[in-house]
Amino acid sequence: MNSPERNIPVHHLTSEQFQLTTLQTGHPENFNDVHRHNFFEIIWFSHVKENSSLELDFENHFLRNNQICIIAPGQVFNMKLKGEKGYVLAISREIFKEACDAETFLTAGTCPFTLDPQSAETCSTIISLMEEEYNGASRIGLLKTYLRAFCIIITGQINSQDPTINDRQRIQKLLSLIEEHYIMERETGFYAEQIKVSTHHLNDIVRLSRGTTVKKMIAQRLALEAKRELTFGALTVKEIAFKLGFSDASYFSRFFKKHTGRNPESFRNVKE
Numbered sequence: 001m002n003s004p005e006r007n008i009p010v011h012h013l014t015s016e017q018f019q020l021t022t023l024q025t026g027h028p029e030n031f032n033d034v035h036r037h038n039f040f041e042i043i044w045f046s047h048v049k050e051n052s053s054l055e056l057d058f059e060n061h062f063l064r065n066n067q068i069c070i071i072a073p074g075q076v077f078n079m080k081l082k083g084e085k086g087y088v089l090a091i092s093r094e095i096f097k098e099a100c101d102a103e104t105f106l107t108a109g110t111c112p113f114t115l116d117p118q119s120a121e122t123c124s125t126i127i128s129l130m131e132e133e134y135n136g137a138s139r140i141g142l143l144k145t146y147l148r149a150f151c152i153i154i155t156g157q158i159n160s161q162d163p164t165i166n167d168r169q170r171i172q173k174l175l176s177l178i179e180e181h182y183i184m185e186r187e188t189g190f191y192a193e194q195i196k197v198s199t200h201h202l203n204d205i206v207r208l209s210r211g212t213t214v215k216k217m218i219a220q221r222l223a224l225e226a227k228r229e230l231t232f233g234a235l236t237v238k239e240i241a242f243k244l245g246f247s248d249a250s251y252f253s254r255f256f257k258k259h260t261g262r263n264p265e266s267f268r269n270v271k272e
Helices: 093-099 103-108 117-134 140-159 165-181 188-195 199-210 214-232 237-243 249-260 264-271
Strands: 018-022 040-047 053-056 059-062 067-071 085-091 110-114
Touching (some): 053 067, 085 093, 117 140, 165 214, 214 264
Antiparallel strands (some): 018 085, 040 085
């Protein structure tokens, strides 16, 4: 018999395609629960407490001042606000794709990353202009322009950590392809062919930039989806196995234990 449905709340943008609020004055969604979005969210933590942290897709991240986190639609997010200061941008998929052309954000968001002092100052200026426009005429064309400028600055901060632009673009393409095909396509050759490099070269790029392999990235994505299903869904372990493309439940259980250290049943019981 299936367990009761444990649906995770999905927060939606309602009448607006773009919302700007601050962490200190409140936010239209409730941070104090586990939830997903059907939109993109950029959170700039300008000032945090000593023990401030957030949980993103089952990973806990401690925060520092001037860190930014980009949350993509579907990611599982949880944070208990403790008086942090900063800004929250809630952005529809359509507007985000116009404003930010970094493909990796479109599927996986980002973990918190730090702005250097100059970028933080520039972003503060852009946010002030954005906030003034949002609370005034709220012209969507101008808001999009400010948002694009903001995204250029923060994307540059991420890219500065990886000077090999061609390889970075290939990693972004790989992340997008894995998100689209991870259930049906688990061989490195498929992804190498799509990216138009050799299997060996693709694994070299992934090893140097991520310290892993393509197959491990696919396995991590499968394991993450399995965790989501076990935590928030009502399907049996066997049904989850078939949904994720495994030929039988025992193979799925072995896979899950290998990548998480627990079998699916014990993982579900711990989360209950």
